[in-house]
Amino acid sequence: MTTYDFNAIEKKWQKYWEEKSLFNPKIDKSKKKFYALCEFPYPSGAGLHVGHPRGYTALDIVARRKRMQGFNVLYPMGFDSFGLPTEHYAIKTGIRPEVATEQNIATFKAQMKSLGFSFAWEREVITSSPEYYRWTQWQFIQLFKLGLAYKETTEVWWCPKCKIGIANEELEAGRCERCDAEVEKKTREIWSLKMQSYSDRLIEGLSRVDFLENIKKMQIDWIGRSEGAEVEFPLSKGGSLRVFTTRPDTIAGVEFMVISPEEVLERFGPLCGGFDNSDEVCGYVNAAVVRTDVERSQTKVKTGVPLAGLVATNPYNGREIPVYTADYVLYGYGTGAIMAVPDLDERDGEFANAMGIKFGETKLLSPDDALKVGERKVNYKMQDWQFSRQRYWGEPIPMVHCSMCGWVPLPESELPLKLPHVDNYLPTDDGSSPLARVADWVNTKCPTCGGAAKRETDTMPMWAGSCWYYLRYMDAHNDREFASREAMDYWGQVDLYNGGQEHTTRHLLYARFWSKALCDGGFIPNDEPFMRRIMHGMILAEGGVKMSKSKNNVINPNDIVAEYGADTLRVYEMFIGPYDQAVAWSTESMIGVHRFLKRAAALSERVEDRAATVAERSVLAVAARDVSERIDALKFNTAVSALMIALNAFEEGDSVAKSVFADFVKLLSPFAPHLAEELWERLGNAESIAFASWVEFDAADISAEGIVYVVQVGGKRRAEISVGADMDQAEVERLAMVEESVAKFITSPVKKVIFVPGKIVNIVI
RNA sequence: GGGGGUGUGGCGGAAUUGGUAGACGCGCUAGACUCAAAAUCUGGUUGGAAACAGUGUGGGUUCGAUUCCCACCGCCCCUACCA
Numbered sequence: 111m112t113t114y115d116f117n118a119i120e121k122k123w124q125k126y127w128e129e130k131s132l133f134n135p136k137i138d139k140s141k142k143k144f145y146a147l148c149e150f151p152y153p154s155g156a157g158l159h160v161g162h163p164r165g166y167t168a169l170d171i172v173a174r175r176k177r178m179q180g181f182n183v184l185y186p187m188g189f190d191s192f193g194l195p196t197e198h199y200a201i202k203t204g205i206r207p208e209v210a211t212e213q214n215i216a217t218f219k220a221q222m223k224s225l226g227f228s229f230a231w232e233r234e235v236i237t238s239s240p241e242y243y244r245w246t247q248w249q250f251i252q253l254f255k256l257g258l259a260y261k262e263t264t265e266v267w268w269c270p271k272c273k274i275g276i277a278n279e280e281l282e283a284g285r286c287e288r289c290d291a292e293v294e295k296k297t298r299e300i301w302s303l304k305m306q307s308y309s310d311r312l313i314e315g316l317s318r319v320d321f322l323e324n325i326k327k328m329q330i331d332w333i334g335r336s337e338g339a340e341v342e343f344p345l346s347k348g349g350s351l352r353v354f355t356t357r358p359d360t361i362a363g364v365e366f367m368v369i370s371p372e373e374v375l376e377r378f379g380p381l382c383g384g385f386d387n388s389d390e391v392c393g394y395v396n397a398a399v400v401r402t403d404v405e406r407s408q409t410k411v412k413t414g415v416p417l418a419g420l421v422a423t424n425p426y427n428g429r430e431i432p433v434y435t436a437d438y439v440l441y442g443y444g445t446g447a448i449m450a451v452p453d454l455d456e457r458d459g460e461f462a463n464a465m466g467i468k469f470g471e472t473k474l475l476s477p478d479d480a481l482k483v484g485e486r487k488v489n490y491k492m493q494d495w496q497f498s499r500q501r502y503w504g505e506p507i508p509m510v511h512c513s514m515c516g517w518v519p520l521p522e523s524e525l526p527l528k529l530p531h532v533d534n535y536l537p538t539d540d541g542s543s544p545l546a547r548v549a550d551w552v553n554t555k556c557p558t559c560g561g562a563a564k565r566e567t568d569t570m571p572m573w574a575g576s577c578w579y580y581l582r583y584m585d586a587h588n589d590r591e592f593a594s595r596e597a598m599d600y601w602g603q604v605d606l607y608n609g610g611q612e613h614t615t616r617h618l619l620y621a622r623f624w625s626k627a628l629c630d631g632g633f634i635p636n637d638e639p640f641m642r643r644i645m646h647g648m649i650l651a652e653g654g655v656k657m658s659k660s661k662n663n664v665i666n667p668n669d670i671v672a673e674y675g676a677d678t679l680r681v682y683e684m685f686i687g688p689y690d691q692a693v694a695w696s697t698e699s700m701i702g703v704h705r706f707l708k709r710a711a712a713l714s715e716r717v718e719d720r721a722a723t724v725a726e727r728s729v730l731a732v733a734a735r736d737v738s739e740r741i742d743a744l745k746f747n748t749a750v751s752a753l754m755i756a757l758n759a760f761e762e763g764d765s766v767a768k769s770v771f772a773d774f775v776k777l778l779s780p781f782a783p784h785l786a787e788e789l790w791e792r793l794g795n796a797e798s799i800a801f802a803s804w805v806e807f808d809a810a811d812i813s814a815e816g817i818v819y820v821v822q823v824g825g826k827r828r829a830e831i832s833v834g835a836d837m838d839q840a841e842v843e844r845l846a847m848v849e850e851s852v853a854k855f856i857t858s859p860v861k862k863v864i865f866v867p868g869k870i871v872n873i874v875i
Numbered sequence: 876g877g878g879g880g881u882g883u884g885g886c887g888g889a890a891u892u893g894g895u896a897g898a899c900g901c902g903c904u905a906g907a908c909u910c911a912a913a914a915u916c917u918g919g920u921u922g923g924a925a926a927c928a929g930u931g932u933g934g935g936u937u938c939g940a941u942u943c944c945c946a947c948c949g950c951c952c953c954u955a956c957c958a
Contacts, residue, residue: 327879328878328954334957354958355958357958407955438956443958451958455958456876456956489958490957685900688888696901699901700901701901702900747887747889748888748899753899754899755899758899820894824939825938825939864894869894872939873938874938
């Protein structure tokens with residue numbers, strides 16, 4: 111007799127949930143809402159990885175518990191489907207990106223559905239669909255109208271392999287995060303969003319949200335706010351050199367100035383003319399600017415050359431000091447030049463030693479005097495968001511350039527601006543987008559004056575669509591606006607947001623910026639999109655190494671579902687270890703979880719319709735307390751063990767009371783929803799367990815069987831005694847003293863007795 | 876260099892306003908069922924015969940320390956010349 115035919119059970123209930131459309135919430139002002147969200151995946155060709163379900167399951171558990179507690183729960187899912195891998199795939203195979211995307215989404219969706227997540231599938235969003243990116247484009251236009259999007263010629267990081275410009279946030283130690291090639295600098299005309307002007311507000315907003323502390327810290331560090339002063343040093347050849355310093359109090363110790371090589375080129379031209387050693391300067395500068403940042407920072411000994419003949423004057427004490435150029439000074443930060451205080455700044459000190467510059471001790475200014483130096487100034491590491499990508503598979507930027515009117519946004523009626531059909535997705539060596547080849551698309555009319563004009567051919571970065579998807583879920587089928595005010599007012603902010611750590615300084619920061627901008631424009635009610643942010647740890651292969659195709663150690667969720675069932679995979683991924691820690695997969699351990707579910711199914715055949723015993727009620731109360739608390743605390747691994755403890759206890763009897771088992775099934779249901787539905791039905795319930803009320807317990811039940819005290823003598827455990835729940839302290843102490851195994855250790859007079867209610871009696875001698 | 880985290884049986888891991896160290900599970904082991912095996916069930920499982928010892932190491936505070944304090948060692952992650 112099969113008591114746990116998980117295949118049949120899981121198919122049956124997945125069909126039931128879908129047919130009844132159980133998890134598609136409607137606005138219902140009589141109920142409190144709860145909005146749970148997992149980052150939507152990029153639908154790669156590889157399909158779902160076992161890492162994906164970890165977050166989905168965790169939030170599914172939270173969502174299911176909240177539903178049972180009476181909340182109106184929105185737990186949606188979709189696909190972030192624009193991006194480079196699909197385009198690379200198209201180049202390699204000739205399969206069109208939208209076709210590949212559709213196939214991949216179908217695969218992902220089938221896999222997700224096979225795991226029984228209570229997603230509101232009716233609200234699915236796909237960022238590469240014109241119905242969706244119509245509104246991404248619309249929002250971009252609003253940002254442009256707010257003055258937050260601008261086009262300028264600037265230096266961008268350029269990946270020579272991907273042939274694409276990339277943002278600072280997409281760099282990994284100076285390399286392209288996608289292909290690991292060293293990036294170069296290239297001058298291009300690109301769109302940027304004024305994210306830097308939101309720096310302070312992005313920091314301030316963190317005080318109003320519940321993110322993990324390290325997430326807040328990473329964002330704050332990334333924004334890199336530093337307060338200081340800008341000081342002007344007059345130059346002997348006229349003009350002056352402006353520098354930023356966080357330590358104006360050290361100005362008396364300035365021994366020399368350093369200008370970044372790029373800044374030298376900008377100030378003195380490609381020939382670096384006008385110095386006594388112009389050839390040397392020119393050679394150094396031109397060699398330096400082609401070196402990557404990685405190369406520069408790996409140089410052990412600092413290098414540089416003097417700008418001979420150029421002298422700067424310290425405005426504080428009138429001292430004349432030499433000026434150098436050196437590549438340890440960064441172009442992109444501050445003014446691209448520094449005042450060097452070798453006595454106090456380690457890097458300046460290293461450079462001074464390398465150059466043989468002598469220096470003495472620095473006299474610090476008083477805080478008051480320091481305030482008088484230069485002009486107060488705040489600098490940020492975070493730059494504006496470079497928003498142009500020279501690729502095909504992204505949202506077209508809905509802008510037109512007219513020689514008369516400049517950059518003009520498309521009128522709303524022309525949205526979505528659909529991606530034109532192209533046959534060749536190959537990037538171009540000159541750095542322009544494949545769209546630039548589509549002449550009849552590029553050439554258009556100016557929306558303002560009707561004259562000849564050209565479309566923008568760059569597309570948006572893959573982070574664009576995910577900036578606002580949480581809003582679209584609230585009202586996914588609205589074709590008049592991106593979401594109605596009513597829907598946004600009701601669903602408000604995301605209450606619980608789960609995602610990967612790698613998005614902390616990208617997606618999470620971008621989405622926060624975007625929301626603030628939209629809120630400023632009056633388009634949305636809240637400026638912080640996510641109230642609480644959590645991260646799940648990675649799932650590694652057996653042995654703790656990364657799963658990879660080349661190592662042939664990838665666990666495919668499909669195989670696990672086929673062999674052990676979705677409920678087993680779900681419960682195992684929760685039981686595998688602390689939610690926020692990286693954990694190694696172990697199929698052997700997973701089988702233990704499978705056994706647990708099997709035993710739960712088997713116990714359903716020993717259910718008797720009788721009153722619950724005191725012991726049963728006690729076990730159930732403990733389980734209800736622990737499971738509830740641990741779900742709320744995101745301690746899913748110990749929540750599962752609480753369920754196991756309860757099951758172990760119930761199995762000891764010949765039978766289990768029906769009411770107790772029913773409550774146990776409720777506690778199990780967020781974790782193993784298919785099995786729970788099946789058992790719930792076997793118990794005679796006609797309605798889904800998904801909306802049954804959560805288990806309430808009576809705290810008195812927990813200790814109804816009595817309390818066990820540990821008795822210690824001098825802090826060492828000597829015995830344990832079981833007493834009635836209402837016994838008073840003096841009586842417990844008396845019982846403890848007379849216990850034989852305790853009494854023999856009381857070899858000298860008792861000094862005092864420490865009594866911890868419900869736990870310990872410690873006799874100090 | 877800076878920042879964060881972490882160290883507990885054979886393994887994954889429990890236990891923090893200081894209060895039974897090793898929950899729960901895996902593995903192992905003995906037994907039941909079986910011709911046999913798998914599956915399942917029952918018992919055992921930190922070391923030690925025991926007294927005791929035991930949470931990376933060494934100190935400290937305390938009736939009592941995995942938990943708090945000091946110093947040190949190891950591992951992991953993030954970040955990286957930001958003036």
